[in-house]
Amino acid sequence: MSKGVGKQTICEFWGATNLDSVEVTERALRDAVRAGGATLVDVFVHRFAPQGISGIAVIAESHLAVHTWPELGYCAADFFTCGEHVDNDAIVEVLREAYQAQHVDVRHFARGVAPAVQPA
Amino acid sequence: MSKGVGKQTICEFWGATNLDSVEVTERALRDAVRAGGATLVDVFVHRFAPQGISGIAVIAESHLAVHTWPELGYCAADFFTCGEHVDNDAIVEVLREAYQAQHVDVRHFARGVAPAVQPA
Numbered sequence: 143m144s145k146g147v148g149k150q151t152i153c154e155f156w157g158a159t160n161l162d163s164v165e166v167t168e169r170a171l172r173d174a175v176r177a178g179g180a181t182l183v184d185v186f187v188h189r190f191a192p193q194g195i196s197g198i199a200v201i202a203e204s205h206l207a208v209h210t211w212p213e214l215g216y217c218a219a220d221f222f223t224c225g226e227h228v229d230n231d232a233i234v235e236v237l238r239e240a241y242q243a244q245h246v247d248v249r250h251f252a253r254g255v256a257p258a259v260q261p262a
Numbered sequence: 263m264s265k266g267v268g269k270q271t272i273c274e275f276w277g278a279t280n281l282d283s284v285e286v287t288e289r290a291l292r293d294a295v296r297a298g299g300a301t302l303v304d305v306f307v308h309r310f311a312p313q314g315i316s317g318i319a320v321i322a323e324s325h326l327a328v329h330t331w332p333e334l335g336y337c338a339a340d341f342f343t344c345g346e347h348v349d350n351d352a353i354v355e356v357l358r359e360a361y362q363a364q365h366v367d368v369r370h371f372a373r374g375v376a377p378a379v380q381p382a
Binding site: 147148150152154157166179183184186188190196198202204207209214216218220221222224245247249251253254255256257 | 267268270272274276303304308310316318322323324325328329331334336338340342344365367369371373374375376377382
């Protein structure tokens with residue numbers, strides 16, 4: 143348990159393109175799940191008016207989510223994965239390429255690290 | 263832009279119950295969206311075998327996600343919201359109550375803070 147039950151990765155993609163395409167986002171999510179070695183449960187992509195996409199892949203290992211701001215060239219991605227087998231860096235790379243991001247900021251966090259004092 | 267386009271909140275709920283109920287999770291997500299002043303787009307809840315739930319609310323302001331481990335009494339929640347009007351603390355409180363969590367760890371992060379050097 144000291145390693146936690148999962149890891150969360152938060153990415154900021156700047157200088158990005160393809161940010162208003164449902165097709166690009168759905169394909170990117172499916173490709174990222176495959177590249178990361180995760181198991182897809184379902185994918186949902188929603189396009190907002192006048193622009194912007196939210197895409198979520200539910201995976202057996204938790205989720206991938208992307209939210210785009212075409213007017214800023216910005217895409218926020220985050221994914222939460224449990225299990226040692228999932229390659230979060232591979233997921234980042236697929237998304238970076240799909241959106242052709244020129245600047246990427248990535249942060250990783252351990253999730254589900256039990257508190258020192260267990261609840262009664 | 264210096265404040266970023268949104269805020270992400272990551273919560274660890276321990277000593278929690280109701281972690282294997284699709285109904286509790288769907289209601290918790292809907293109630294949390296309402297309490298936070300966000301706008302619901304859609305809700306998806308998936309129950310894994312032999313246990314565990316993933317629930318995702320797509321909102322106009324991005325997403326809420328919860329993943330439960332009934333065997334650990336643990337629920338991982340994270341939500342990403344854009345717009346000053348969303349009350350992330352209210353969302354935490356609704357989820358905490360729904361799962362009757364005895365120990366809560368909350369972290370907030372600014373998202374979409376533009377890099378100092380803009381991409382060309």
